[in-house]
Amino acid sequence: MADKLISIDLKARMGCLKKPDINEGIYLTFNMLHKPALLGILGAILGLKGYQRKGEFPEYYRKLKDLQIGIEPLNSEKGSFTKTVIKYNNAVGYASQEAGGILNVTEQTLIRPEFRCYLLLDENNLLHSQLISLLENEQANYLPYLGKNEYSVWWDNFTEYQYKAFEFDQDYQIQSIFKKSDQVIKDLIKQKTFTLGMSGGLSQKGILFERLPVGFHEKLKQYIYEEFLYTKSSFKPERKLEKLYQINKDEKSLSDVIQLF
Numbered sequence: 001m002a003d004k005l006i007s008i009d010l011k012a013r014m015g016c017l018k019k020p021d022i023n024e025g026i027y028l029t030f031n032m033l034h035k036p037a038l039l040g041i042l043g044a045i046l047g048l049k050g051y052q053r054k055g056e057f058p059e060y061y062r063k064l065k066d067l068q069i070g071i072e073p074l075n076s077e078k079g080s081f082t083k084t085v086i087k088y089n090n091a092v093g094y095a096s097q098e099a100g101g102i103l104n105v106t107e108q109t110l111i112r113p114e115f116r117c118y119l120l121l122d123e124n125n126l127l128h129s130q131l132i133s134l135l136e137n138e139q140a141n142y143l144p145y146l147g148k149n150e151y152s153v154w155w156d157n158f159t160e161y162q163y164k165a166f167e168f169d170q171d172y173q174i175q176s177i178f179k180k181s182d183q184v185i186k187d188l189i190k191q192k193t194f195t196l197g198m199s200g201g202l203s204q205k206g207i208l209f210e211r212l213p214v215g216f217h218e219k220l221k222q223y224i225y226e227e228f229l230y231t232k233s234s235f236k237p238e239r240k241l242e243k244l245y246q247i248n249k250d251e252k253s254l255s256d257v258i259q260l261f
Contacts, residue, residue, distance in 0.1 A: 002123040005247065008135050009074060009157040010041070010117050015110040015146030020223065026106040029147070031081055032177060032230075033071055033115045034212040035261070036223070037146075039064045041153060042119075045134050046127065047141025057216065063127060065215060068243075068260040070118035070176040079177070079208035079230035082111040113146065116157075118176065118258055166244035166257055168237040178241060178259035180209070180227040191233055207231040214261060226261075 010033070017030040017037050030037075043050070043060020050058045057065075073079045087106045119135075121128040134140065136158045144153050166172065188207065208230040213223035235241075243260045 004121050004123050004132065005118065005161045005163045005245070006121065006132065006135065007116050007118045007157075007159045007161070008155040009114060010038075010153055010155045011112075011114045012110075012146040012151050012153045013112060015113045015148075015151045015153075016107055017110070017147045018107075026085065026108060029083065029108045029110055030210065030212060031083075031110070031208070032073065032079070032210050032212055032228070033113070033117070033146075034214070035069055035071075036061070036213050036215065038069060038071070038117060039067065041144040041146075042067075042131060044142040044144040045140040046131055055221065057221075061216070068120040070258045070260045072116040072118070072176040072258070073230060074114040074116055075112070076114075078206050078232075081113045084109050084111055110146070116176075117155075118260065120260055161247040163245045163247045166246045168240050168244075171234050171236060172244075172257045173232055173234050174241075174244070174259055175256050176258040177210075177212075177228045177230045178244075179261065180229045181241070183239060184229070184235075184241070187235055187239055188231070188233055207233070 015029070016027070017034065019028045019030060021028075039061055040050070040058075042064055043058070046060070048058075048060035048063060050060065052058065073081070085106060086109050087104070089104055119131075121132055123129055123132070135155070138155065138158075145151050146153050210228055210230075211225050212228050214226050215224045216222065217224055241259065244257055245260060247256050247258060
């Protein structure tokens with residue numbers, strides 16, 4: 001294998017990463033770009049096929065599901081993006097038989113979401129090599145979008161990194177989102193990142209939690225979820241989280257830490 005760690009800054013003017021459930025008549029969006037959505041974007045860039053048959057995973061997911069990725073929110077309020085609610089009518093004939101072909105839709109929408117997407121790719125893999133070339137040259141076979149056709153995405157700042165597994169030899173911060181654990185929460189409480197409320201609950205300071213899809217169940221064809229968080233809090237070397245990598249453009253100065261999943 002000849003692994004290469006790269007990143008791109010992925011941007012959209014608007015986006016809707018629709019959650020599969022509906023809350024009181026409104027479609028809600030995930031705040032953070034999640035792995036299945038990113039794989040769909042990469043699949044469009046590569047020109048891979050989407051959903052073709054009911055009950056079958058699309059070509060892009062079958063070929064990219066094992067890709068190791070990391071996600072860092074950019075230009076956000078401590079990881080949270082501005083959202084608005086848009087109301088519109090879907091007047092296509094099959095939209096709503098009960099409403100005579102007109103469906104009233106209320107949808108939560110992300111405003112100017114931007115993410116740094118880290119990808120660990122194998123240059124000896126033809127598909128990965130093609131993806132590196134397309135990303136570096138800002139080219140795509142199909143127009144990628146963030147949840148809906150009208151929310152097209154673009155990217156820039158293609159970057160290749162020197163990297164190594166983090167050795168837990170110093171205090172560290174994690175630039176990307178990372179998986180939550182009970183021990184991490186205990187560390188954050190000790191740092192007073194959380195405060196205890198009157199009822200015994202926890203209130204947070206500068207930390208974002210989100211339950212995000214990481215893939216699909218092979219039989220049920222439903223999202224598999226994991227809990228993630230994003231914080232600029234520091235951790236001690238004894239807190240050994242999985243799949244942490246120390247990265248930088250300069251091999252002599254490996255300073256930033258990310259988690260791949």
